[in-house]
Amino acid sequence: MCKIHTIVQEDTIAAIATPVTGAAGGIGVIRVSGADSEGICRTLFRPRFKVEKFEDRRLYFGDVCSFDKGHILDEVLIALMKAPHSYTGEDVLEIHCHGNPLLLESVLREVFKAGARPAEPGEFTKRAFMNNRMDLTQAEAVAELISARTEQGAQNAVYGLQGILTDEIRKMHSSLVDVAALIETSIDFSEDENVNMPPLDQTVTVLDEIVCRIEEMVLSYETGKIYRDGISVVITGSTNVGKSSLLNRLTGQQRAIVADIPGTTRDFIDAEIAIRGLPVRFTDTAGIRNSGDFLEKESVLYAWEKAGQADLVLILIDVHRGISDCDTQIIKRHENKKRLVVANKIDLPHHFSSEDLKRAGLETEPLFISCKTNTGIDSLKEEIYKYAVAGKSRSEQGFVVNLRHKHALEKTAEAISKAGHQLAENSMPETAAYEIREAIYFLETITGETADSEILDRIFLNFCIGK
Ligand SMILES: Nc1nc2c(ncn2[C@@H]2O[C@H](COP(=O)(O)OP(=O)(O)O)[C@@H](O)[C@H]2O)c(=O)[nH]1
Ligand SMILES: [Mg+2]
Numbered sequence: 236m237c238k239i240h241t242i243v244q245e246d247t248i249a250a251i252a253t254p255v256t257g258a259a260g261g262i263g264v265i266r267v268s269g270a271d272s273e274g275i276c277r278t279l280f281r282p283r284f285k286v287e288k289f290e291d292r293r294l295y296f297g298d299v300c301s302f303d304k305g306h307i308l309d310e311v312l313i314a315l316m317k318a319p320h321s322y323t324g325e326d327v328l329e330i331h332c333h334g335n336p337l338l339l340e341s342v343l344r345e346v347f348k349a350g351a352r353p354a355e356p357g358e359f360t361k362r363a364f365m366n367n368r369m370d371l372t373q374a375e376a377v378a379e380l381i382s383a384r385t386e387q388g389a390q391n392a393v394y395g396l397q398g399i400l401t402d403e404i405r406k407m408h409s410s411l412v413d414v415a416a417l418i419e420t421s422i423d424f425s426e427d428e429n430v431n432m433p434p435l436d437q438t439v440t441v442l443d444e445i446v447c448r449i450e451e452m453v454l455s456y457e458t459g460k461i462y463r464d465g466i467s468v469v470i471t472g473s474t475n476v477g478k479s480s481l482l483n484r485l486t487g488q489q490r491a492i493v494a495d496i497p498g499t500t501r502d503f504i505d506a507e508i509a510i511r512g513l514p515v516r517f518t519d520t521a522g523i524r525n526s527g528d529f530l531e532k533e534s535v536l537y538a539w540e541k542a543g544q545a546d547l548v549l550i551l552i553d554v555h556r557g558i559s560d561c562d563t564q565i566i567k568r569h570e571n572k573k574r575l576v577v578a579n580k581i582d583l584p585h586h587f588s589s590e591d592l593k594r595a596g597l598e599t600e601p602l603f604i605s606c607k608t609n610t611g612i613d614s615l616k617e618e619i620y621k622y623a624v625a626g627k628s629r630s631e632q633g634f635v636v637n638l639r640h641k642h643a644l645e646k647t648a649e650a651i652s653k654a655g656h657q658l659a660e661n662s663m664p665e666t667a668a669y670e671i672r673e674a675i676y677f678l679e680t681i682t683g684e685t686a687d688s689e690i691l692d693r694i695f696l697n698f699c700i701g702k
Pocket of ligand 2: 478479480491492493499500520522
């Protein structure tokens with residue numbers, strides 16, 4: 236596959252590349268990219284020792300001064316990375332300042348005075364893409380790596396960054412180009428008896444194999460999605476069964492107020508943890524009961540609604556109190572949802588039998604826990620994890636595809652299947668050739684070779700400034 240872009244960028248851009256959350260850090264980095272990078276360096280940087288020529292990719296110690304040379308802003312380290320051996324493929328200047336956000340802002344202002352303009356979100360990575368430093372899947376992996384909420388999410392992004400997905404796409408692309416050439420030759424020479432054409436059923440087998448491979452890749456989308464977006468788990472149950480206690484136990488924080496007064500929790504309370512690298516957002520809701528004041532009735536309606544939207548519902552019952560009509564109502568109402576029934580307070584004497592469970596419509600035993608003694612909490616987390624990853628696979632190479640890749644892969648597979656069908660019936664090789672060309676086009680949109688500017692803008696605008 237050959238790249239078609241390489242656009243000469245006129246402007247030199249700059250931004251703070253380290254987090255700008257308002258908190259101070261040890262160091263903060265300003266990144267500058269474009270033809271004026273070295274000029275800006277010479278204008279603002281005063282090296283501690285005389286420098287005739289700034290060497291490529293070498294650190295220099297000195298002061299960064301204001302544009303009018305009036306005063307020193309900070310003691311810094313700088314590095315110049317000359318094109319094409321830099322992140323963007325252009326000349327890049329990095330100024331490593333002390334990590335005070337106000338200081339970084341003031342150094343950045345001087346960089347602008349010296350000739351740079353503010354970088355747009357994702358503009359450094361967009362330039363890297365435009366200058367063939369990376370393809371589109373790798374650029375997307377950069378955004379995912381920065382925003383990953385768990386170690387596993389970050390690991391998935393690293394696989395993307397390494398271009399493993401791209402390699403896979405390249406292999407399929409190359410096979411499809413061969414197939415297209417073969418079919419087109421067979422059309423051109425179909426009249427010529429001296430030309431020996433390879434049997435088309437071999438070609439059909441190749442196409443079938445590619446479709447199978449694509450189907451596997453598409454499956455990895457769900458895996459990637461849960462590691463990216465996580466799952467939502469709502470804790471529901473009647474009043475006083477220990478829902479708020481469970482939220483606190485699961486998250487290891489005192490998030491919700493625990494009290495033996497029924498109807499304590501009115502609003503819903505969210506807290507997120509990672510279970511084996513999977514982001515899980517727990518929501519504690521108001522206890523379900525049919526009495527209570529107006530406010531409580533409202534919060535109960537809210538609780539039903541929240542549970543309805545969850546990926547998984549934890550229905551909590553109290554072994555000491557036994558199974559009430561209200562518990563049965565809750566269990567039945569969530570019959571068609573993904574649910575786990577959890578029996579709490581096993582440190583107290585039990586007051587229910589397996590008949591009670593059957594009456595409540597439960598075929599399997601609940602999970603037994605005690606929020607008081609912490610018994611069973613780890614097993615519950617394990618169950619939640621198992622539920623979340625059940626049936627989700629990742630590719631053998633470990634990469635996962637995103638929604639954009641998934642759509643493009645599905646269109647590729649559709650076009651290949653149509654072509655395979657035409658070839659198998661030996662009917663219209665022209666149509667088959669056209670479908671294969673379509674499939675090649677869709678594959679190229681994944682790596683960005685044929686992506687239009689609208690798609691590119693949409694991808695890069697999701698980045699933060701400075702990346
Ligand atoms: N003995 C015992 N008491 C518990 C356990 N879990 C919660 N409780 C108590 O049950 C009462 C209600 O707990 P809370 O978490 O507020 O329940 P919620 O109304 O369902 O949110 C409080 O007094 C808790 O201390 C448990 O595992 N064992
Ligand atoms: Mg509560």
